[in-house]
Amino acid sequence: MSKAPARLRGSAAGLLTAALTLAAHSVGGGELPLGVTAIQLLVIAGAVGGLASSSARAGDARVLGALLAAGQVAGHAVLAVHGDHHGTGAPPWAMVAAHVGATVAAASLIGVGDRLCRALSQAIRASAPSAPPPVSAAGTAALRTADQPMRAALVLASSISHRGPPVAESR
Template sequence: MSNRAVRQEAWLRGGAAGLLTPALTLAAHAVAGGGLPSGPAAVQMLLIAVTVAVTAAMLTRTGDVRLMALLLAAGQVVGHGALGAAAHHVHADAAPPWLMAAAHLAAVLVGAVLISVGDRLCRMLSRVVRQALVYLPSRVSATPAVGAAQADQPLFSSLALVSSVSHRGPPVTG
């Protein structure tokens, strides 16, 4: 597989991790009673997402579920800290901490498995498409074929032409 194809797969994995990290963090924050972040907190979430995406794309082994789960968990912890610091308030109806941690852990594990399975599926489909493209027949040329400009026996062809012309016709009056 070419180095370019490997880099594209890495960027796809990184993009998936970068999108999943703030989505899970914001969903957990909203379930806990917090609203969507605005201002500096939104910028922090964007920076965290970009950092996770670039890190996942640059690391060579993020196709492994364990490393992807570790990276997603780190993004969740940093994102949770950023939203908690920006909230300036405590949620009265928040879930117990162990339940929130279990939900984050389950979401991180499911996300890592989905990214890993998606990566493998993308590689399989790419391989199939590449193999199918190898066996495509060549295109038929749209330009007409050119006939022979010169004959091998020019005298023979002129004799054949002269002998095929009939000299029989009505009598000449004159």
């Protein structure tokens, strides 16, 4: 079976983890992270993407939602630890509700995309022409011996020069 749907699911989960974390952080009044904080956020997104693509159960929207939620919490914690946390803006319950809604919507969309990609892959595989049967070896070729040498051997023998210095003088 093709691994393309799982890889696409993992890529979407990782990218959405980073995008949703940054969007919520910016809407809450925080600045975009730089340096080590951005790298830590990318590591979290990569871990979520890797888990989503390697786990067979991640095709289920509930498992995928849990992975996305864990990524959101970890990303939020990294941004909060580095001091550039939300100052003013929306109340905390609104931010949590927006995160939950976005996580549920993202998990549902990724799950639907995963199922559509699998169905499309199967349809393409089924409609593709089958490979022709392998060519069978038709026995061994019969080699015949001849009384006369082959013409190529005669031409080669006649093209070799026998000229050279006399044997007595070369010593």
